[in-house]
Structure formats: C-alpha cells, structure tokens
Amino acid sequence: xxxxxxxxxxxxxxxxxxxxxxxxxxxxxxxxxxxxxxxxxxxxxxxxxxxxxxxxxxxxxxxxxxxxxxxxxxxxxxxxxxxxxxxxxxxxxxxxxxxxxxxxxxxxxxxx
Amino acid sequence: xxxxxxxxxxxxxxxxxxxxxxxxxxxxxxxxxxxxxxxxxxxxxxxxxxxxxxxxxxxxxxxxxxxxxxxxxxxxxxxxxxxxxxxxxxxxxxxxxxxxxxxxxxxxxxxxxxx
Numbered sequence: 001x002x003x004x005x006x007x008x009x010x011x012x013x014x015x016x017x018x019x020x021x022x023x024x025x026x027x028x029x030x031x032x033x034x035x036x037x038x039x040x041x042x043x044x045x046x047x048x049x050x051x052x053x054x055x056x057x058x059x060x061x062x063x064x065x066x067x068x069x070x071x072x073x074x075x076x077x078x079x080x081x082x083x084x085x086x087x088x089x090x091x092x093x094x095x096x097x098x099x100x101x102x103x104x105x106x107x108x109x110x111x112x
Numbered sequence: 113x114x115x116x117x118x119x120x121x122x123x124x125x126x127x128x129x130x131x132x133x134x135x136x137x138x139x140x141x142x143x144x145x146x147x148x149x150x151x152x153x154x155x156x157x158x159x160x161x162x163x164x165x166x167x168x169x170x171x172x173x174x175x176x177x178x179x180x181x182x183x184x185x186x187x188x189x190x191x192x193x194x195x196x197x198x199x200x201x202x203x204x205x206x207x208x209x210x211x212x213x214x215x216x217x218x219x220x221x222x223x224x225x226x227x
Contacts, residue, residue: 034215043202043218045185098143098213102155
C-alpha cells in the first residue's frame, strides 16, 4: 500500500543553519505530495505542496522538489530561525482519493 | 472567522461524562475529517464526510459518534470515554468532487483529557 517515511527526529540546529528533512514515499501511481507544519499547541498548517514530478513547492523560505526517480520530497531551508521550531509532517495523496497518508513527523528544534 | 475553527480548544472530562467537539469551516469546502493525534503515534484518520455523507469510519469505537448536519459543521460526540482517548482531536476540510480532492486545511485542534 501507499506509505510515507520521514527521518526520525528530533533535529536540533543552530539559528541560520541549513535544514534538510528527508521524506520518501511509496505509491502505486503518482501522488500529490505535501509538507505540513505543526507549531506547539496548534493544528497542522499546509506549508507547501507539489502535484507532479519535478514540481518545486516553496513557502516561507522552505522548498521541496518532487523527485519521481528517487520517490522523494525532501524539505529544505537555507537558514533556519528559532521560530521554525515545530513538527514537520510529510504527506501524500492520490488524486482520486481524499485520504492523506502522513509520515510520523519530524520535530525540529532551532537554538539561538 | 476564517479557515477552520474548533471549539473548545481544551476539554477535561470524566469517564462518565458526555461532551461534544465542534468544528466549523469557513472555506466553502464539501468534505470534512476528524483525526486523532496521540503522543508518539501517527495521525489517525477517524471519520470522513463528503457532501454530508459519512464515507469513512476507521474502526473507531462507538463511544465516538460523528455528526455532520451541513457541509460547514462537523461534530464529534463523546460518551463514556477511556483515559487512553486523551489526545489532540483535529478537524480538517477540503474541496472535492467525489473523484479528486484538493489539500486539506486543519483546525487548531481540541486537546482532550479524560480523567
């Protein structure tokens, strides 16, 4: 079946460091891919998305590129801030379905 | 109000109480979802309503009872819960036509504690 695998956290970085959170998916077709972010005490917010191979989603300095050849959708940011501390969820969804398949989440802690 | 709102934000209840969680979406969507988020566990999809009809019920115990009176409102009625039901309950909505669906937008969640 379809699944999403994320790197385990927590990921601890100093402010202005480069961030990569790995995400890979398995699917029977070509799903749409998403990154959601959950700040402490809040619900999930859509951070970015990509709907087809080679698409790049971007928002708030974060980027992720849909790589069909490696079935990956890694999240990157060139310079993290303390305010980026949160839990990040990678997710996939087949276009014919409402069902989001979530990864287990990766906690990011950015220190001043 | 904009987006997806949930009330209450926090709820403490005893095992014999009956309470309800409310979700309202202001996005004009036609599908709504209940998720359970427990510590150290993946998000669990509980119920899905599309065009006000329940289309998914993921083996959720009957002590959880959803209700979708219209496309903007979703309730989760709770009764005789167990301490292991303590979790963050998230509501989400999306737009779909029965064949394809756009991304889901989430509410802030209700933090439920069962004593």
